[in-house]
Amino acid sequence: MEKFPITDRTEITRLAKRGVYDKDTVYAILDEAMFCTIAYVRDGMPFQIPTGFCRIGDKLYVHGSVGSFYMRELAEKKLPVCITVTFMDGLVLARSAFHHSVNYRSVVVFSEAKKVEDQDELYMALEVFTNKLQPGRWDDIRKPNAGEWKATMVLSFDIQEASAKVRTGGPKDDEEDYSLDIWAGVVPLTTTRLQPVPDDLLKAGIAIPGYLK
Template sequence: MAQFPITDKTEITRLPKRGVYDKDAVYAILDEALFCTLAYTRDNQAFQIPTGFCRIGDKLYLHGSVGSFYMRELAEKKPPVSISATIMDGLVLARSAFHHSVNYRSVVVFSTPEKVEDENELYTALEVFTNKMQPGRWDDVRKPTAGEWKATKLLSFKIEEASAKVRTGPPKDDDEDYTMDVWAGVVPLEITRHSPQPDPALKPGVSLPSYLK
């Protein structure tokens, strides 16, 4: 079972039993999470950017406009970054306020940005990203024009230093609190796709594609 090396940045020191370094487990969380937060510093000022992403092999990919200041800065200066993604699985309701918690799966990656120059890599990454957001979508839509490709900047981030942290299960109360007349347990959470709402400008006769049913 391949694992990421434990470093001074990735080691889980608070509740270390929740730490996960297995590559397959880390990748599974990244593949399920729809959004991430990219953090870096500029002139001693911290910045964080919430954005969509995808993973291909041992790289994360983020894309944006060539006019985006932060995308240009990351591509040109290649500062160290931290990328985090979290999936909330449940609200953990304990008998005491202090022991309330959440069930979650989270990943933190430490890396440096690289501008993607290869056209095939750019095309593949945007296809994977589109299908991650909505499986089956890429084959159904108009592909980007040459001008749209030129307006798009793609950055890759090698996943070499990463770890996950996971909490599962019921609340952990103090022994004396288990006799209290207070309900305790877990309220499950998940992202749910509801019935699609058509664009008011949708052309008459265009049916709902099978991948959205």
């Protein structure tokens, strides 16, 4: 099992047993997540940008307008960034207030941005991003025209320094509290896709695509 190297920035020190460094786990969490947060420091002030993303191999990709100030700044100044994603999988209700917790999966990546200049890589990143949001969508839509490609910027981030932290299971109470007459357990949390709602301006006679059923 291939693992990321443990560095001063990625080592899990608080509840170290929850730290995970194997690439399969880190990539699985990244691939399931729709959005990430990119954090960096500009002129001594912290900034966090929530954005959609996708992964291809050992790189993360984000896209936006060529007019995006933060994207231009990250690409031009090679600012170090911290990219995070988090899933809340359950509320862990213990018998004592102190031992309440959550089940979660999170990933932290340290990297820096590179502007994607290669047209094939640019095209692939937008295709993967679109199909990540909705599998099957790319083959069903009008592709970007020359003007839209020109207005789009894509940044890549090498995934070389990363770690995950994961909690699963039920509450961990103090031994003397297990005899208390208090309910304890886990309330699962999920993100669910609901029935698609058609656009008010949808052309008559267009059936819902099979990939949305």
